[in-house]
Amino acid sequence: xxxxxxxxxxxxxxxxxxxxxxxxxxxxxxxxxxxxxxxxxxxxxxxxxxxxxxxxxxxxxxxxxxxxxxxxxxxxxxxxxxxxxxxxxxxxxxxxxxxxxxxxxxxxxxxxxxxxxxxxxxxxxxxxxxxxxxxxxxxxxxxxxxxxxxxxxxxxxxxxxxxxxxxxxxxxxxxxxxxxxxxxxxxxxxxxxxxxxxxxxxxxxxxxxxxxxxxxxxxxxxxxxxxxxxxxxxxxxxxxxxxxxxxxxxxxxxxxxxxxxxxxx
Amino acid sequence: xxxxxxxxxxxxxxxxxxxxxxxxxxxxxxxxxxxxxxxxxxxxxxxxxxxxxxxxxxxxxxxxxxxxxxxxxxxxxxxxxxxxxxxxxxxxxxxxxxxxxxxxxxxxxxxxxxxxxxxxxxxxxxxxxxxxxxxxxxxxxxxxxxxxxxxxxxxxxxxxxxxxxxxxxxxxxxxxxxxxxxxxxxxxxxxxxxxxxxxxxxxxxxxxxxxxxxxxxxxxxxxxxxxxxxxxxxxxxxxxxxxxxxxxxxxxxxxxxxxxxxxxx
Numbered sequence: 001x002x003x004x005x006x007x008x009x010x011x012x013x014x015x016x017x018x019x020x021x022x023x024x025x026x027x028x029x030x031x032x033x034x035x036x037x038x039x040x041x042x043x044x045x046x047x048x049x050x051x052x053x054x055x056x057x058x059x060x061x062x063x064x065x066x067x068x069x070x071x072x073x074x075x076x077x078x079x080x081x082x083x084x085x086x087x088x089x090x091x092x093x094x095x096x097x098x099x100x101x102x103x104x105x106x107x108x109x110x111x112x113x114x115x116x117x118x119x120x121x122x123x124x125x126x127x128x129x130x131x132x133x134x135x136x137x138x139x140x141x142x143x144x145x146x147x148x149x150x151x152x153x154x155x156x157x158x159x160x161x162x163x164x165x166x167x168x169x170x171x172x173x174x175x176x177x178x179x180x181x182x183x184x185x186x187x188x189x190x191x192x193x194x195x196x197x198x199x200x201x202x203x204x205x206x207x208x209x210x211x212x213x214x215x216x217x218x219x220x221x222x223x224x225x226x227x228x229x230x231x232x233x234x235x236x237x238x239x240x241x242x243x244x245x246x247x248x249x250x251x252x253x254x255x256x257x258x259x260x261x262x263x264x265x
Numbered sequence: 266x267x268x269x270x271x272x273x274x275x276x277x278x279x280x281x282x283x284x285x286x287x288x289x290x291x292x293x294x295x296x297x298x299x300x301x302x303x304x305x306x307x308x309x310x311x312x313x314x315x316x317x318x319x320x321x322x323x324x325x326x327x328x329x330x331x332x333x334x335x336x337x338x339x340x341x342x343x344x345x346x347x348x349x350x351x352x353x354x355x356x357x358x359x360x361x362x363x364x365x366x367x368x369x370x371x372x373x374x375x376x377x378x379x380x381x382x383x384x385x386x387x388x389x390x391x392x393x394x395x396x397x398x399x400x401x402x403x404x405x406x407x408x409x410x411x412x413x414x415x416x417x418x419x420x421x422x423x424x425x426x427x428x429x430x431x432x433x434x435x436x437x438x439x440x441x442x443x444x445x446x447x448x449x450x451x452x453x454x455x456x457x458x459x460x461x462x463x464x465x466x467x468x469x470x471x472x473x474x475x476x477x478x479x480x481x482x483x484x485x486x487x488x489x490x491x492x493x494x495x496x497x498x499x500x501x502x503x504x505x506x507x508x509x510x511x512x513x514x515x516x517x518x519x520x521x522x523x524x525x526x527x528x529x530x
Binding site: 008009011013014015016017018019020021026028029030031032047136156157158177207209210211228229230231232233234235248252253254255256257260263265 | 273274276278279280281282283284285286291293294295296297312401421422423442472474475476493494495496497498499500513517518519520521522525528530
């Protein structure tokens with residue numbers, strides 16, 4: 001994949017093994033700042049893996065409530081060199097101002113819920129799922145495919161990945177040094193293509209903290225599947241919001257934390 | 266460890282293995298918000314593992330430049346139930362105001378460099394190390410001890426850990442769902458005890474992104490050792506700031522990315 005080549009950099013590294021050392025080449029994942037301007041106002045700077053930056057910015061803005069539908073987006077202008085993206089959109093000002101009054105820093109990799117508080121979440125409605133149920137073997141299969149997609153991670157060991165799936169198919173896949181960024185990239189791509197979320201499920205390589213859960217709820221995602229662990233807060237929110245939360249999917253094992261009625265074994 | 270018991274919660278989970286499922290108990294790491302008030306002004310809300318919250322708050326404030334020395338701290342008042350910590354300190358207002366004008370969201374687990382930009386970093390001086398050199402075997406040994414400390418991670422699979430070491434000894438160790446929080450906890454504890462950093466090294470379980478590097482530089486830490494991968498930006502900053510950056514320390518192997526002259530093999 002050409003994409004991979006652009007997102008890594010070669011370094012000379014001293015590799016030590018037992019009592020020997022040698023100078024070798026090593027590939028390392030790139031990290032760069034992306035500053036988002038919304039309607040000429042500087043909004044935020046994200047540190048991210050510098051690819052699919054349009055998806056990232058749109059996913060971020062949509063998740064945080066700055067934009068509601070793709071028709072509101074009038075222009076997207078990206079300067080990759082400078083790490084600046086300028087988005088022009090309708091009907092955003094009031095929300096943006098409101099959001100700027102809150103500051104929450106997340107436990108998650110990536111930006112997380114900077115712009116909303118736990119309190120807000122409880123205002124989220126119950127997620128109305130378009131998925132009646134899913135076979136446990138399908139979950140194992142999806143996770144297997146998902147891991148085969150993660151080429152960049154395998155090469156550099158420094159990335160999180162995320163996917164949006166329908167039935168047995170991975171529709172969108174992306175990677176980033178930040179868990180949240182990876183999720184925003186796939187969500188942003190779906191947003192731009194007008195793909196609805198209520199019959200999709202999300203796969204993530206990383207831990208599921210409250211913010212990942214909230215992000216899923218905002219988009220109406222009813223099944224979140226992770227290779228990693230959830231937090232207690234994520235489980236409680238999932239229970240309340242009607243989301244099936246599955247963790248530690250490894251090989252032929254998994255833990256279903258909430259709403260297991262959607263999974264047929 | 267009693268500490269561990271407080272920081273996890275029991276849940277009933279549906280465990281699937283091959284084609285069998287059963288309901289079992291599972292322990293899950295806690296996540297909770299901590300809102301920091303500095304001199305009566307609400308500063309930020311962190312999502313974190315709710316223990317050692319004094320260390321976390323002080324580490325955060327010191328790292329972000331709100332407080333410069335422990336003598337400036339007049340009072341620390343923690344309400345664990347509500348997740349609120351109030352800190353009274355001298356000479357903070359100007360800095361706090363300045364910091365509030367910037368918004369950067371990080372790729373890292375935890376709060377990262379919300380309050381400073383990459384640009385600021387380049388104003389960091391070269392780290393003056395009190396460590397002449399370290400044997401490679403000592404690094405392997407420290408990492409081995411470090412991993413044995415991580416009981417909570419082993420139990421729940423949802424935590425990052427961090428340690429401050431001198432010579433062959435782990436002085437401070439802590440864990441959190443956020444990489445940055447874990448680092449701030451050990452740094453905050455050292456700050457409160459007046460322990461200087463220039464002859465210490467840092468161990469971390471997580472990836473080393475630019476913000477972890479910058480955080481280390483601000484505290485004058487000259488050796489950063491990780492089980493995980495660095496980003497290209499972290500390597501470049503480490504090179505420039507005179508920090509020895511070591512990654513992928515696993516068993517008897519490691520990669521030394523920068524300033525390998527401090528490590529004797």
